[in-house]
Amino acid sequence: DQQVKQNSPSLSVQEGRISILNCDYTNSMFDYFLWYKKYPAEGPTFLISISSIKDKNEDGRFTVFLNKSAKHLSLHIVPSQPGDSAVYFCAATGSAQGGSEKLVFGKGTKLTVNP
Amino acid sequence: ETGVTQTPRHLVMGMTNKKSLKCEQHLGHNAMYWYKQSAKKPLELMFVYNFKEQTENNSVPSRFSPECPNSSHLFLHLHTLQPEDSALYLCASSQGGGMNTEAFFGQGTRLTVV
Numbered sequence: 001d002q003q004v005k006q007n008s009p010s011l012s013v014q015e016g017r018i019s020i021l022n023c024d025y026t027n028s029m030f031d032y033f034l035w036y037k038k039y040p041a042e043g044p045t046f047l048i049s050i051s052s053i054k055d056k057n058e059d060g061r062f063t064v065f066l067n068k069s070a071k072h073l074s075l076h077i078v079p080s081q082p083g084d085s086a087v088y089f090c091a092a093t094g095s096a097q098g099g100s101e102k103l104v105f106g107k108g109t110k111l112t113v114n115p
Numbered sequence: 116e117t118g119v120t121q122t123p124r125h126l127v128m129g130m131t132n133k134k135s136l137k138c139e140q141h142l143g144h145n146a147m148y149w150y151k152q153s154a155k156k157p158l159e160l161m162f163v164y165n166f167k168e169q170t171e172n173n174s175v176p177s178r179f180s181p182e183c184p185n186s187s188h189l190f191l192h193l194h195t196l197q198p199e200d201s202a203l204y205l206c207a208s209s210q211g212g213g214m215n216t217e218a219f220f221g222q223g224t225r226l227t228v229v
Contacts, residue, residue, distance in 0.1 A: 002157070004157070031215070032215035034217055036220075041222075041223075041225070042222050042223070043119070043121075043205050043207075043220035043221050043222045043223045044158075044205070044220045045220070046217040046218070046219065049217055051215065089157075089158070093215065094215070095213070095214075095215055098170075098171075098213045099209075099212070099213040099214045099215045099216065100146065100209035100210070100211075100214065100215065100216045100217065100218045101146050101148065101163045101165060101170065101171065101209065101211070101213060102160070102163075102171075103158075103160070103218060104157075105157040105158040106157055107155070107156065107157045108157075
């Protein structure tokens with residue numbers, strides 16, 4: 001059973017608009033969440049993370065929101081750029097799980113930003 | 116060189132061959148891992164080494180054999196693989212010690228078993 005779910009396999013947005021990627025998790029012991037971006041034929045690149053003591057973390061155009069009660073997080077990209085087109089993976093873990101040695105990944109959402 | 120480097124980038128091997136994947140990290144990390152990415156599946160954790168000790172073997176078949184000679188190098192030895200083992204194999208590293216930090220990935224080895 002998947003503990004981290006990204007229910008939208010793909011998302012298409014217009015350049016300059018907001019991209020919102022969603023992620024749900026089932027394990028209430030998770031307390032650290034990450035987003036990775038992956039281009040074809042490359043490894044995932046770390047984007048942004050959030051600890052469960054926060055509900056928002058911002059880094060430039062990227063903001064991650066965490067709703068612990070709903071076990072839901074989202075990644076907002078504003079404004080979206082064509083270079084943001086990639087597959088975005090949500091990942092989760094926790095201090096009790098073994099931290100970064102036990103990241104659990106979703107299946108990914110393919111974002112396409114159209115010029 | 117910086118980051119996590121994997122070689123080779125592409126590998127085609129027959130089912131009777133023996134080959135090895137190599138990973139090297141220059142980040143001063145203490146944990147290194149192997150992940151497998153198959154089409155339409157989440158990244159699957161295969162092995163974890165923490166301070167050179169294997170701390171995780173995620174029910175991986177014995178035809179995959181990891182080796183971690185030091186905290187900067189990680190190998191994945193392959194023998195008598197099956198066509199369904201064809202996938203992208205990713206190496207990653209992190210600080211280790213079970214801390215909540217990000218893991219850094221290499222560019223992967225695209226493996227095709229024929």
